[in-house]
Amino acid sequence: MTIEFETPKPIANMRYMLQTVAENMMRPISREMDENEHEIPYGYIEFMHTAMKSTGAGSLAPQEKKEKKEENPGKPKHPPIAYQSLASMLEMLAWGDVGMYLITPGGGLGAAAVQAAGSPEQKAKFLERFDGEKPTFAAMCMTEPQAGSDTSAIRATAVLDKETNEWILNGEKIFVTAGHKSFVPDEQFGAGFLVVWATIDPTAGRGGMRAFVVETGTAGVAVTKLEHKLGIRVSDTAAIVLQDARVPFDALLGSPTVEKTTTGFKGAMATFDATRPLVAATGVGVARAALEEVKKMLSEQGVTIRYGLPRQKLTAIERDVIDMEIMLKSAWLMVLKAVWMADNQKPNALESSMSKVRSGDIVAKVTQKAVEIMGPLGYSREFLLEKWFRDAKITDIYEGTGQINRLVVARQILGYSGAELR
């Protein structure tokens, strides 16, 4: 091992390509999509689907490489970079438009959950579709009206009907990203799914929590609301009600019996370890967009940033920009470290949550400063700075709020359990 920061060639190439996508497919409609909440940019979605299919990156969830026969055993093996690639990709897409990234087909958090908690057969069955003809979505349904941060308080239930060997699901899920696209049939899209968290034993607490794959159009399931939001308006955030919805036995990810353990909950947490740095990566992308735009606008107005001067000699704007640069760069490196650990099978709960804390903080600060620095132009809807400011805030809320991730970090460094530090 070593300490090194050279961007791997495949990642550099991919980012170069994606930047073109971001510039040509995302940025030009960013404003329009923001102003017309819930409108669907079919063109972008189609394009991304075709593009990802042709590169073999059908699912946005990091996939283990399909077992390939070692063709040239003498050749040195490349170190694994699947998560590093994914984080780099999401950062660039979010730089383009984080709301549109959230409606990029490929499975998102739903597929990530299958990837983290599914059996090999389930992975094959549920993830194959993302390589299909049409763009396809999946979503993750954990949050309920009374249970957000405290995921152990979810009330949705799953009961096994022994006669039909089906699970019967009941409950209400809210704030489901891409919930509409994943569940409501649309002829332009392939059949996707929801991953619904429910308890198979309400007395078992976390030990009873399981994830179920609910296919598009399943009877007894309905999208009841699309939220109106501060930002990421192009991303559908759905409320979903499940009423005696039946899914087959093998829709359950993980074990059907309740042991005296918390494996079900741990499955959810493992998903978070994997996805938190990815969400952090999207925050970094938004922050970078804002900082680059500010620097560009400033230079058009004759201001260049004099790096290298002592603080005492800098103007207030230069200080701000330099601080923003420090925040941005360091946040990105924290993301990279967390996903590098994931790629190398090192436990990364601490680094994942740290990267999320940092990203949630800095993207808010950077975008707030960006609007402030540009004054009335920053506030104007003629430019995207005010939109990024609104988009930014979600980074510190979903996939564990800033507070929840601070708890994770604190428990890790203190060696405390959840009971010792609530």
Place this chain on the structure above:
Amino acid sequence: MYSFEPNEEQQMLIDAVRRYAKGDLRPAGHEAEESKSLPKKLVNKGWELGVLQASIPEAYGGFGERSAVTGALAAEEMAWGDLAGSLAVITPGLFAMPILLAGSEEQKQEWIPTVIEADWPKYTAALIEPFFDFDPNDLKTTATVEGDDFALNGVKMMVPFAAEAEAMIIYASLNGLTKGFIVPKSSAGLSVSEPEKFMSLNALPLYRVTLENVKVPQSHILDGDFAPILASMRVANAALAIGVANGALEYARDYAKERQAFGVKIAQKQAIAFMLAEMATEIEAIRLLNWEAAWMLDAGKEEAVIQAYLAATGAADMVMMVTDRAVQILGGYGYIRDYPVEMWMRNGRGFASFTGLAIV
């Protein structure tokens, strides 16, 4: 490739420095600050770890290759033990490293082995100047050509071990560009003050150096670019700040797990736990930024200069934030000099003006 793990050699060095920081520096550092002097044995032992020697090629008497990453890793570990002690141990590098980076072949041959092969040699460098807007790239100390010599004029401050030094590098502005000049102790016009007193670093002898028409032969100029020297100083600074901050974090963390209030350990209160989480996050952020700057230096990338600036700037804020909170977590005890955290807080504030006190 991205990779975040020290290699084997680096790990061995880290372990050795950690043992020294824990076993020697930390137990002695606080007493040294109070008594305003560092035991010579302590400094010698640190020098023998060979941090500098390991980054000097064999051709000049060392046994390794210059690596800013390795240097940063070692500095992080050492400063965990004690900042003043660390600065003393690495002071000879202030003289040797710039010659390695910007000196001529003859200068390297002439000076580096002398420094490297000695027993904690007395060599130093003078960069910092007594002005609020001190700027390493815009020095008020000047070098002018006078016949076959350069004449140096100006005032320097915070020069470690200046009174004892055999020779020092003096940085001065030559036609607007910062250059280093090798100045032997005996040079006429060079005067060294009584030790200066600062908010911390009491154990480290720091001096004001006045240059009145000090003549040095033209062969004594370090003609290479100053930018990598400055960047290496900034990386060193940031690494030391990270070490101090880590020490403060760990101390505050352990204290918080012991101290009881309202029926629980204070660490079980979110107000304390979140401070600790944020301290840890901030340290990690700046550490990675600094590692990248160091790596860029080693890889010869141009961006290293800005990156090192960002790392050092971020580190100065970070260490202030972390050490301030460490004091806060100890409450009233944090304010008492029997505990080391107030010293770390005094150290912490200094990093905004320490550029030039260390180089890796």
